[in-house]
Amino acid sequence: MAEHFGLKYLRREVLPTAFCPGCYNGILMNALFQAFMELGIEDLKRFVFVSGIGCSSWIPSPFIKADSLHTLHGRAIPVATGVKLANPELNVIVIGGDGDLASIGGNHLLHAARRNMDLLVIMINNQVYGMTRGQAAPTTPHGMITPTTPYGNPERPMDVASIIAGTNANYVARWCISQYIPLKNSIKDALSRYSRGFRFLEVYAPCVTYVVRREGKTPGEKLKELMKKCVRIKTWREMSPEEREKHVATGVFKAEDKPGFIETYKKYIAQALGEK
Amino acid sequence: MAEHFGLKYLRREVLPTAFCPGCYNGILMNALFQAFMELGIEDLKRFVFVSGIGCSSWIPSPFIKADSLHTLHGRAIPVATGVKLANPELNVIVIGGDGDLASIGGNHLLHAARRNMDLLVIMINNQVYGMTRGQAAPTTPHGMITPTTPYGNPERPMDVASIIAGTNANYVARWCISQYIPLKNSIKDALSRYSRGFRFLEVYAPCVTYVVRREGKTPGEKLKELMKKCVRIKTWREMSPEEREKHVATGVFKAEDKPGFIETYKKYIAQALGEK
Amino acid sequence: MRSAGFLGIGGQGIVFATTVLGGALYRLGYYVAQLQNYGASVRGGAVYGYVVFDEDEIVNPFIEELEVLVILHEQGRRRWENIVRKSKKIIYDKDLVKPVENGIPMSIAEEADKHGVYRALNMVALGIASRILGVKGIDEAVDEVLRSRKNYELNIKAYEIGLELAGRARI
Amino acid sequence: MRSAGFLGIGGQGIVFATTVLGGALYRLGYYVAQLQNYGASVRGGAVYGYVVFDEDEIVNPFIEELEVLVILHEQGRRRWENIVRKSKKIIYDKDLVKPVENGIPMSIAEEADKHGVYRALNMVALGIASRILGVKGIDEAVDEVLRSRKNYELNIKAYEIGLELAGRARI
Amino acid sequence: MVRYKVFINKKLCKGCGICIEICPRNALRFNGINPETGYRNPEQAGECIGCRQCMWYCPDQAIVVVGER
Amino acid sequence: MVRYKVFINKKLCKGCGICIEICPRNALRFNGINPETGYRNPEQAGECIGCRQCMWYCPDQAIVVVGER
Amino acid sequence: MTERLFLSGNEAVVYGALDAGCRFYAGYPITPSSEIMHLMAKELPRVGGVFIQAEDELAAINMIIGASWAGLKSMTATSGPGFSLMQEGIGYAVMTETPLVIVDVMRAGPATGQATKSAQGDLMQARWGRHGDQYLVVIAPMTLQEAYDLVIEAFNIAEAYRVPVVFLMDEFIGHGREIVVRRDADKLVERRRPSDHEPPFGSKDPRIPPPMPRLGEGYYVLVTGSTHNEWGYRDVHGFETHYKLVTRLKEKIWGNIDKIFKYKVYGDPDARRTIVCFGSTCRPAIDAAKRVGGTKVLRLITLWPLDYGKLAEELSDAEKVVVPELNLGQLVYDVAQVYPRNKIRVVNKVGGGIPIYPSEIIKALEA
Amino acid sequence: MTERLFLSGNEAVVYGALDAGCRFYAGYPITPSSEIMHLMAKELPRVGGVFIQAEDELAAINMIIGASWAGLKSMTATSGPGFSLMQEGIGYAVMTETPLVIVDVMRAGPATGQATKSAQGDLMQARWGRHGDQYLVVIAPMTLQEAYDLVIEAFNIAEAYRVPVVFLMDEFIGHGREIVVRRDADKLVERRRPSDHEPPFGSKDPRIPPPMPRLGEGYYVLVTGSTHNEWGYRDVHGFETHYKLVTRLKEKIWGNIDKIFKYKVYGDPDARRTIVCFGSTCRPAIDAAKRVGGTKVLRLITLWPLDYGKLAEELSDAEKVVVPELNLGQLVYDVAQVYPRNKIRVVNKVGGGIPIYPSEIIKALEA
Ligand SMILES: Cc1ncc(C[n+]2csc(CCOP(=O)(O)OP(=O)(O)O)c2C)c(N)n1
Ligand SMILES: Cc1ncc(C[n+]2csc(CCOP(=O)(O)OP(=O)(O)O)c2C)c(N)n1
Ligand code: SF4
Numbered sequence A, B: 001m002a003e004h005f006g007l008k009y010l011r012r013e014v015l016p017t018a019f020c021p022g023c024y025n026g027i028l029m030n031a032l033f034q035a036f037m038e039l040g041i042e043d044l045k046r047f048v049f050v051s052g053i054g055c056s057s058w059i060p061s062p063f064i065k066a067d068s069l070h071t072l073h074g075r076a077i078p079v080a081t082g083v084k085l086a087n088p089e090l091n092v093i094v095i096g097g098d099g100d101l102a103s104i105g106g107n108h109l110l111h112a113a114r115r116n117m118d119l120l121v122i123m124i125n126n127q128v129y130g131m132t133r134g135q136a137a138p139t140t141p142h143g144m145i146t147p148t149t150p151y152g153n154p155e156r157p158m159d160v161a162s163i164i165a166g167t168n169a170n171y172v173a174r175w176c177i178s179q180y181i182p183l184k185n186s187i188k189d190a191l192s193r194y195s196r197g198f199r200f201l202e203v204y205a206p207c208v209t210y211v212v213r214r215e216g217k218t219p220g221e222k223l224k225e226l227m228k229k230c231v232r233i234k235t236w237r238e239m240s241p242e243e244r245e246k247h248v249a250t251g252v253f254k255a256e257d258k259p260g261f262i263e264t265y266k267k268y269i270a271q272a273l274g275e276k
Numbered sequence C, D: 001m002r003s004a005g006f007l008g009i010g011g012q013g014i015v016f017a018t019t020v021l022g023g024a025l026y027r028l029g030y031y032v033a034q035l036q037n038y039g040a041s042v043r044g045g046a047v048y049g050y051v052v053f054d055e056d057e058i059v060n061p062f063i064e065e066l067e068v069l070v071i072l073h074e075q076g077r078r079r080w081e082n083i084v085r086k087s088k089k090i091i092y093d094k095d096l097v098k099p100v101e102n103g104i105p106m107s108i109a110e111e112a113d114k115h116g117v118y119r120a121l122n123m124v125a126l127g128i129a130s131r132i133l134g135v136k137g138i139d140e141a142v143d144e145v146l147r148s149r150k151n152y153e154l155n156i157k158a159y160e161i162g163l164e165l166a167g168r169a170r171i
Numbered sequence E, F: 001m002v003r004y005k006v007f008i009n010k011k012l013c014k015g016c017g018i019c020i021e022i023c024p025r026n027a028l029r030f031n032g033i034n035p036e037t038g039y040r041n042p043e044q045a046g047e048c049i050g051c052r053q054c055m056w057y058c059p060d061q062a063i064v065v066v067g068e069r
Numbered sequence G, H: 001m002t003e004r005l006f007l008s009g010n011e012a013v014v015y016g017a018l019d020a021g022c023r024f025y026a027g028y029p030i031t032p033s034s035e036i037m038h039l040m041a042k043e044l045p046r047v048g049g050v051f052i053q054a055e056d057e058l059a060a061i062n063m064i065i066g067a068s069w070a071g072l073k074s075m076t077a078t079s080g081p082g083f084s085l086m087q088e089g090i091g092y093a094v095m096t097e098t099p100l101v102i103v104d105v106m107r108a109g110p111a112t113g114q115a116t117k118s119a120q121g122d123l124m125q126a127r128w129g130r131h132g133d134q135y136l137v138v139i140a141p142m143t144l145q146e147a148y149d150l151v152i153e154a155f156n157i158a159e160a161y162r163v164p165v166v167f168l169m170d171e172f173i174g175h176g177r178e179i180v181v182r183r184d185a186d187k188l189v190e191r192r193r194p195s196d197h198e199p200p201f202g203s204k205d206p207r208i209p210p211p212m213p214r215l216g217e218g219y220y221v222l223v224t225g226s227t228h229n230e231w232g233y234r235d236v237h238g239f240e241t242h243y244k245l246v247t248r249l250k251e252k253i254w255g256n257i258d259k260i261f262k263y264k265v266y267g268d269p270d271a272r273r274t275i276v277c278f279g280s281t282c283r284p285a286i287d288a289a290k291r292v293g294g295t296k297v298l299r300l301i302t303l304w305p306l307d308y309g310k311l312a313e314e315l316s317d318a319e320k321v322v323v324p325e326l327n328l329g330q331l332v333y334d335v336a337q338v339y340p341r342n343k344i345r346v347v348n349k350v351g352g353g354i355p356i357y358p359s360e361i362i363k364a365l366e367a
């Protein structure tokens, strides 16, 4: 029987994944694997995945068949930085949640982006802390009710992609999980055309258990809704403020190919120590 | 004999300050005190100053005659948040260094700004870690030599004011220490016209000991140089990239008067619990 | 000190069943202690929950044998073998659990499905446990607890099916 | 085991003087241990630095009395009173330090200013200490150390003034 | 003309229904509970145009769409 | 006409020289070392136009400029 | 007011805290403590208190420090990984004499370990997790009623001695449910405000905690984590200031050990076989003692400061001592201070959320 | 290569680390450890290593963890406040068996305390600062030569046992200068790579550390701080997996105590008066013993794991024991494990950067 293109990148013995039925994390996995496949990557021997703690952090660990470091909550980026600096030959990819990367790990995200550290970071914005049962995340919509915002979320969500685009990061994009093809292509870009410096992908994918089902929707219904709700940045910019509130701006926020941290660091050392 | 307008806001018994001769921190103090004076603030009984660790963090502690919390390195903002939430009647001002607020404390800065927390935060960008003897800070210019960047700083500096302006913060400005009058006026604004939500002032004031003197300049010479180097945002935007590198964009990045966190939080609770 | 508990996997509502039982006994004035063991429950894994109750204060709720134990899934049985071995009245779902020595096999899930209360399988299990425990006033107390929660109709129906199943089996 | 040290305040270069002395003794082949006590030195506060040296390994560099101690500032003296009390040959700046029992008053800062080496006051102090210690070859060793550092001309001049001052005082 | 067949990996499928809801042709439907996993699995029940939406959006790598001539 | 006098608080002054360098009129100059603090202090040595630059930019609150008629 | 409730331990702690007067909570979600946060989010606004979800645990601990200085009784709750992140902040609270209650609902570590499984592995960390010489108070409840009662006690100690109190629970207590009687607290301690010219960071008798100013009332208080004198002025050089401060901070706690240190004896008080234990593990221990008889159970309520004298006394004629712990051996270090190591039998178990059963303790008693 | 140098302790540590093969450093400035960072920034690129200044200590510790897995011997240095922030990361390194060296140049705490003043207040924290049951190695040099020699030893232990090693210095050692002989290391331990089918997180004999894969070489290694089996697969439910893992991690260290634990006796080995000490404090202790005679100095090099049996043996016929520490009493808890508390004399001093002098120890010896 024909085999799913993703299976060769997975540890079959631990499938199915531990995610809830319908959890969109699995769709991201498809897009990622399809990107690998289309780039002709046969196996992931030279890839290292680093993740923190949270549902999304379980994507690489243990499911993806590659070296993976499942680190502490919020600390994936520094660990990944250490890996990359110690062996710049490796492709280092961070996958994590909005809580992990933007709340407790926000400082590392900001500074890795500022340094233009040679990493690809994929952040699943599922609007909540999935693993700990749906508390508010920095991405939770204003007014939303969660276990920690029983009277409605008084905070405003963080536009993570925009903030990172405001740093020295090379490549920043946001896609909705419903935008499979552009998401997949963007991953390809971030691994090929833009293969150095800091690359950040925000993947908008509401938690099926703590957001979608709480809204009384099925994962499929929500996916179809998202196909309308998520629009390209340009379209979004042309909308009225009220319309904007109801939509998610997606697309590539920034695409540059400046030297990353490692090149710059090496350049300075070579200059000073007289090596060429 | 006539008395300096600042003295009434100071604890005389600990003067002169512990700063190096010529340290620009003292100029910020003048601007701050003049703002208080012009706002008719007689004493600082209802003010609470919160700072972290670093030279700039010593400004309030012990010099300013007010309640002050000299906290841990990087943690001034959460402590200030606790103070403000526990007693919203108090005026809570955070003063700290670029290392303190933007490096180790970067996450708190980001999230307090996102929450539009009702605080005024003044960050001294002196381009280095002054207190620990001049190591690179996130604001250190690219290529600069410091004890931790002996071959030149491979990182690019962080444009802190711009990043904070990209959040939900109400008021964001950057001034150079050489721009005394607009700096003072901006402090006044941040305490009067814009008295709620998150207000952020970046004060560009190179460390006299580890930046200015290392350049072979006196504090006075550097001040005069800064008067030329620091230009208004609009002027800066009109410059060529090379010219921009040589200048600092100053001015008000953002000035809004949205309800701050506290108002919003209370509103949601009142709505839910049926109080009006 | 008396006790009853449930073994199953994440998603079966074991903890809820335990909590309702505990709540009911509390309403009846007993001293009750409830404990459960689970993982990230939405995502599977063995789940175990039980209550101990008494007319006196409970010295120690950490016990190795239960008076009544309802097993809804093989994973639960496997992980808590020692509890299963030592417990007294054991009822297990004969389709989902391997045969248990001295245990009473029943078609719990199947019956639940048949009666359209599969989603409240845990309440069927609760009904069974309840009937076997035979505590005076328990049904009313359970009813009261369930009324304060979501899906009362479904749950109480499932509970009653459980009562009946246990009754039929005359345990 | 022999020893010499300096007391002063931040900005006077006490640590540097100590390090040069230590470095010179190291070059002469001694076992040397150097310790200092300071705050955030650019910003004032008492500073204390000393070296101990010997032909054998140094068991313990934490000592309470120094053979030679040069005091350049009252703040230093006050904070390290117990060291001052126990030390043997004490030279102090008579303008900047209150009279020290059994100490030898000298116009160190004034002389430094007079000779235009005020900025290298610490080297004057080093010269004094050096001369009193009277270790063979120390001047050459100090010279060597200073050559490897910034401001050699100024420093060596100041050092020599110190040597001379101490010589004049015939301590 | 190409004819498309949809294969469901019953070991991996968690019965979330996404594939069924997303299929532009309503080519899939549920097929009772899989006793091994306790989940309902979909099966092909109509004409498939090979758009691969179901495959992409199946979060459990449980779908393969194969075209045959 | 107003005449301006500049007062230096010698206890606070750290001799950084900012006031001297910043004064648009070169109205200030150094005045030897203050034995109490070890710092050189400035003094008024020329006409002052009362612009207050020295006062604002003195980091040690050591300057007061007073206008007299 | 007396109410008989069926609560989880996490819920009991919340009601205890509220009844103790807690009016500020900042925290970050973490299993198995999150329910404390959830209920606080709901209940605090109802009593005029304030709740905030922090961006991480570093923020949480520092927020409650700020709130405490602004005058509110403040609390946070967490579990191992978050507790580790809070250590620096807790040390600051010790140094600045900030009353706080920090609930640590212990789970199996190290690192992420098993997040939903009970353990008692943070005992030593609760005492020693911070740098420098610092002393605070550690208390552990054994039942869910105590989760309620003792958290009130924790607030009282925090306020009375101006010290952070670590409330050491475990997952069994946090997630277990039991009958809890909620009642008007006997006595709530309120922090003392300074009168004129009373220094906020010193007192002649080191055992008397200094009064605590409230921000915004004109005390012009200087709070600093640097070494400071009794008025809060920094002194980063002087030996005397430092030594006086740190010994006072120690003495403030250890000098009041007769008031702070609490333990209880169960079983046969004259027996020569003794079980020493803390937290939820005491319950199977008491059960075991009851079953086999001739056994005394020494149950520590206060885990720090620990009165080694009392412990020695209680164990003075013990012939055998059993120390059961849901960890690899931590309390045993205390027992070994006063009792020969080789006569101690340990029962260590951790992982999978499996408790120590009475049978295992009995086996050790009879070994 | 043998070089006789005049170095500060912070410099000696750097050269020791480089000679041990350290090729990665991440850190954040903090007094009194910053010079280690400065010199690393300069020297590492010269030997093909990598240096990075992290945004904070949380990042620093986690960066070196990543670098260690990528195959480089890695180190960081910090002082109290930074050390407190690193605790969670250190626990992760213990759990994932990541070789690291963490230098803690101790200063006077708690909190910010006195940043430039020496202390020995982080001893207990070095052992117990993290949540859960975790065991690592703690070593303390006494001279600056040892700052060089023992940091090499620290790397060797880290690599041999796949464990983070805390190198506990103090400001006196960090900022002091002394003659240091730099020489070719006798023996450098290099981590063992797994052969086919060798599990990276388990071994039959728990005392044998498992081999460590290097990232990027096709091992498909699963590193996790959650409970995991010998192949790295997470098991957040099972008792057996957890218990086996944590007891192995403990046994890996404590079961090799005969190889890891080191101490030295100075003075009169047969004397019945004994001084027990560690770190820089040993030097005045040895001096004191020399001056008064009839005194044995028991100087601990390894502070964790601590061989209580050996300690007991060495103190078995002691009539008096003196424990001098630059803190309020931490090592004394160890001595009290094996020697009656009431016969121990303590000399505690901290603050102002004032050392314990021989005279003070002599006073205690003769009291
Ligand atoms: C230091 C620390 N604090 C808190 C936790 C508990 N925790 C585990 S996962 C998580 C949040 C996960 O949310 P997110 O990163 O958004 O991932 P998701 O599950 O939503 O994919 C939290 C708070 C932890 N493990 N460590
Ligand atoms: C947790 C922690 N890490 C490091 C330090 C050491 N430290 C003290 S001040 C400082 C940097 C100060 O720089 P900045 O905040 O820019 O203030 P400045 O002195 O430049 O005004 C550092 C790293 C500390 N006190 N605590
Ligand atoms: S809780 Fe949400 S994010 Fe986590 S596995 Fe379930 S659906 Fe996915």
Ligand code: SF4
Residues within 6 Å of the ligand: B018, B019, B020, B022, B023, B024, B025, B055, B056, B126, B130, B131, B207, B208, B209, B210, D042
């Ligand atoms: S080191 Fe720099 S910032 Fe600090 S007091 Fe001196 S001049 Fe000011």
Ligand code: SF4
Residues within 6 Å of the ligand: A022, E008, E012, E013, E014, E015, E016, E017, E018, E019, E020, E041, E042, E057, E058, E059, E060, E061, E062, E063
């Ligand atoms: S989308 Fe996949 S997992 Fe969901 S029902 Fe279809 S085949 Fe099953």
Ligand code: SF4
Residues within 6 Å of the ligand: E004, E006, E022, E023, E024, E025, E026, E027, E028, E047, E048, E049, E050, E051, E052, E053, E054, E055, E065
């Ligand atoms: S490939 Fe397209 S048409 Fe065919 S079943 Fe899948 S979604 Fe439907």
Ligand code: SF4
Residues within 6 Å of the ligand: F004, F006, F022, F023, F024, F025, F026, F027, F028, F047, F048, F049, F050, F051, F052, F053, F054, F055, F065
């Ligand atoms: S007020 Fe202006 S003119 Fe007068 S002295 Fe000051 S700077 Fe010069």
Ligand code: SF4
Residues within 6 Å of the ligand: B022, F008, F012, F013, F014, F015, F016, F017, F018, F019, F020, F041, F042, F057, F058, F059, F060, F061, F062, F063
């Ligand atoms: S600016 Fe102020 S401190 Fe500087 S020299 Fe002038 S008066 Fe003195």
Ligand SMILES: [Mg+2]
Residues within 6 Å of the ligand: A054, A097, A098, A099, A124, A125, A126, A127, A128, A129, A130, A137
């Ligand atoms: Mg999330």
Ligand SMILES: [Mg+2]
Residues within 6 Å of the ligand: B054, B097, B098, B099, B124, B125, B126, B127, B128, B129, B130, B137
């Ligand atoms: Mg700075």
